[in-house]
Amino acid sequence: MICKILMPEFLSKSNNLTQSQAAIGVFDSGVGGISVLQHIHSLLPHEHLIYVADSKHAPYGNKTPAEITERCFALADFLIAKNVKALVVACNTATAAAIDDMREKYTLPIIGMEPAVKPAAEASKNGIVGVLATTGTLKSAQFAALLESYGRNVKVVTQACVGLVECVERGELGAENTKALIRQYCAPLLAEGADTIVLGCTHYPFVRDVIAEVVGKKVSLIDTGAAVAKQLKRQLEESDLLNAFNQPGEVQFFTNSSAENANKVIEMLWGKSAEVGCL
Ligand code: DGL
Numbered sequence: 001m002i003c004k005i006l007m008p009e010f011l012s013k014s015n016n017l018t019q020s021q022a023a024i025g026v027f028d029s030g031v032g033g034i035s036v037l038q039h040i041h042s043l044l045p046h047e048h049l050i051y052v053a054d055s056k057h058a059p060y061g062n063k064t065p066a067e068i069t070e071r072c073f074a075l076a077d078f079l080i081a082k083n084v085k086a087l088v089v090a091c092n093t094a095t096a097a098a099i100d101d102m103r104e105k106y107t108l109p110i111i112g113m114e115p116a117v118k119p120a121a122e123a124s125k126n127g128i129v130g131v132l133a134t135t136g137t138l139k140s141a142q143f144a145a146l147l148e149s150y151g152r153n154v155k156v157v158t159q160a161c162v163g164l165v166e167c168v169e170r171g172e173l174g175a176e177n178t179k180a181l182i183r184q185y186c187a188p189l190l191a192e193g194a195d196t197i198v199l200g201c202t203h204y205p206f207v208r209d210v211i212a213e214v215v216g217k218k219v220s221l222i223d224t225g226a227a228v229a230k231q232l233k234r235q236l237e238e239s240d241l242l243n244a245f246n247q248p249g250e251v252q253f254f255t256n257s258s259a260e261n262a263n264k265v266i267e268m269l270w271g272k273s274a275e276v277g278c279l
Contacts, residue, residue, distance in 0.1 A: 020242060023085070024044075028052075029055075029058040032201060033090025033091055034269045035205040035206060037251070041249070042229075044236075047243050053255040057256075059134065060094055061201075062136065080106070086110070091113070096142040096143060117131065120222050127154045128195060129155070130158075131159070138160055159189055161204070168204075171268055196222060198222050202223075252275055253266050
C-alpha cells in the first residue's frame with residue numbers, strides 16, 4: 001500500500017490537550033479488532049480513537065507468548081508515543097499472552113478481552129457451549145483459568161480455527177474457501193450438540209453471518225466486543241478520563257500490512273472511508 005503521513009488535528013494539538021481529551025489506543029494482530037472498535041465508537045462517540053493493525057505479524061495464534069508480548073510492547077509504545085490515555089488490547093490471543101506483562105510495564109489503563117465463556121455458559125439451555133478461537137488462546141493458561149471459573153457446570157467444546165484470521169485479513173468474508181473453513185470448524189461443535197457458540201477471536205464477528213448460516217437459527221453466537229466497550233467506559237469514568245467535549249471523535253488507523261488492498265479491507269470492515277497511515 002502507499003503510505004500516508006498522518007497528523008490528525010487532535011494529534012497535532014496534543015501538547016495542549018488535557019489527558020481526558022487524548023485518544024484511546026486500540027490494537028490487534030490485524031484488522032479483527034475493528035469489530036471491537038465499532039462497539040467503542042458507538043458507545044463513546046466523542047472519544048478520539050487510534051487503531052493499530054499489526055497485520056504484517058498476523059496471525060498471532062501460532063506465535064509463542066514471548067513473541068506476542070514483544071509485539072504488544074512495540075504496539076503499546078507506538079500508541080503511547082501518540083499520547084493515548086488508555087489502551088484496548090482488541091485481541092483475545094494477545095490478551096492471554098501479554099496482558100499481565102503489559103500491566104506490569106505500563107501505568108495507563110489497559111483493557112483486555114477473553115472469550116465469552118461466562119455469558120455463554122449462562123445463556124446455554126442444554127449446557128453445551130462451543131468455543132471458536134485461535135490455537136494460542138485455547139492453549140493459554142488464561143483460557144484454562146476461564147474454564148475453571150465458568151465452565152464447570154457446562155460441557156465446553158473448543159475448536160481452533162487455523163486459517164480463518166487470514167481469510168478476514170484478506171477481506172475474503174464471503175469467499176468459498178472461508179465458508180469451507182467455517183463449515184469444517186463448526187461441524188465438531190454441532191456434532192457435540194452445542195446450542196451456544198463463542199466467537200473467541202475478534203476477527204470472527206466479521207464472518208458472523210456465514211457462521212450463523214452454517215450453524216442455523218437454533219444456535220446462539222456470542223462475542224465480547226460490546227462488553228469490552230462497556231468495560232472501557234467504566235474504567236475511563238473511574239479514572240476521570242472520559243472526554244467531556246461534545247464534538248464527534250476522530251478515528252485514525254495505522255497498519256504495517258504490505259497488501260495492495262490493505263486500505264480497502266480496513267474501509268470495508270469499518271464500513272466507511274478511513275484515514276490509514278503506516279505503522
Ligand atoms: N483477533 C485475534 C484474536 O482475537 C486474532 C489472533 C491472531 O492473529 O491469530 O485472537
